[in-house]
Amino acid sequence: MPSAEGARPVGRGPKVRAAVLDATLAELAEGGYAALTIDNVARRAGVHKTTIYRRWPDREALVGDVLGEHIAMELPIADTGSLAADLQHLAEAFVAWVASPPGRMIFTAIYSDAARIPGIAETRRELFEYGPRRAGVVVDRAINRGELPADTDPAAVIRTLIAPIYFQLSVLGEPPTKTTAAQSAQIALSAAQAGVFSRTAAKRT
Known part of the structure; x- marks a missing residue:
């Protein structure tokens, strides 16, 4: 990631937005939400802080945009023909993601003083509700192959998959x-x- 010192000016439009979001992510990864300032983001992105304020009214809106940008990333979902191998691939992909700068930033943010940002609640749902539903396709395939009972809940399987990883990290x-x-x-x-x-x-319990 670029450092806050010596940042070069960037162009306009989408390039500015990308530079600001990248700079925000870098600042969060280095110092967390508490230390985040618009001034430091502007310096790292190579833009004037008024450029940031024209698009984002405060740092809460800026962080919310960054979270939305990176949480939308979908993990690669393998189709090996075996549930065991598919779950292994998915678990390894999740471990790699939480070790990445966006993953570390998101996990840090949802348990920091940034948790009061409205977008954080949506981020948590994405991680622990929407994400498992999407990844549940590997379980659906296993059911169709006869590897699992027909009434298996795919999202519950995926939540159980990520639970030990989440516990170890957080x-x-x-x-x-x-x-x-x-x-x-x-x-x-x-x-x-x-x-x-x-x-x-x-249902019986």
């Missing part, structure tokens, strides 16, 4: 590894095969 404060990914995939697979995520069973 609760223990440790970076997840490939070992974490492998263990998470095995937990989700074993539970799904055992019928833990059966919608029918859930």
